[in-house]
Amino acid sequence: MSDTAAFRYGRTFDLFDANGNEVIGPDDLAALATGVVQAGKVPAGSAKSQAIHAAYRRFWEVLSRHADTDSDGKVTREEFINAMSNGTSSGAPFTESLTDAIGAEFAVIDADDDGTVDRAELQAFLESVGLAEEEARRTAADIDTDGDDIISREEYQAAWLRYYLEGDPESETFLGGVH
Numbered sequence: 001m002s003d004t005a006a007f008r009y010g011r012t013f014d015l016f017d018a019n020g021n022e023v024i025g026p027d028d029l030a031a032l033a034t035g036v037v038q039a040g041k042v043p044a045g046s047a048k049s050q051a052i053h054a055a056y057r058r059f060w061e062v063l064s065r066h067a068d069t070d071s072d073g074k075v076t077r078e079e080f081i082n083a084m085s086n087g088t089s090s091g092a093p094f095t096e097s098l099t100d101a102i103g104a105e106f107a108v109i110d111a112d113d114d115g116t117v118d119r120a121e122l123q124a125f126l127e128s129v130g131l132a133e134e135e136a137r138r139t140a141a142d143i144d145t146d147g148d149d150i151i152s153r154e155e156y157q158a159a160w161l162r163y164y165l166e167g168d169p170e171s172e173t174f175l176g177g178v179h
Helices: 003-016 026-039 045-065 077-083 092-109 119-128 133-143 153-165
Strands: 115-119 150-152
Touching: 003 026, 003 077, 026 045, 026 119, 045 077, 045 092, 045 150, 077 119, 077 153, 092 119, 092 153, 115 119, 119 150, 150 153
Parallel strands: none
Antiparallel strands: 115 150
């Protein structure tokens, strides 16, 4: 495994470990979904909120099925990195559950449901979920592959799928795993 991939998987583990207890569990994914809902200023009981919570639950089910090797209901850093580096992310169930989660997340960001968000809006969202201002700015710019200051659902999804499914993306932003 490359240094970039190891860094990226470790950083992803840290992001998924919402409560910082060194394991990922269903409560972590629920907390992440709640954070996305709050960052997107979406009402807690709304259809978008329900959709992201459901998508993150499905993602947890797939992740735990493939990564929780000792069946204790939690995924350790080692289990996560081993699963990701050993091809968990290359299977259809992982890709499908991830695609659902990415789509639900984009729907939260896309306040007017037109299938796009402007780069500044995406940057503000990324900052509200924990990226530093400069990193959020660079990441939003990196996701905007055609440079039109508008992020389409397709650009957003492609960036996240590259991040999770490709070995070593060339980007120097969060999604590219710079460290």
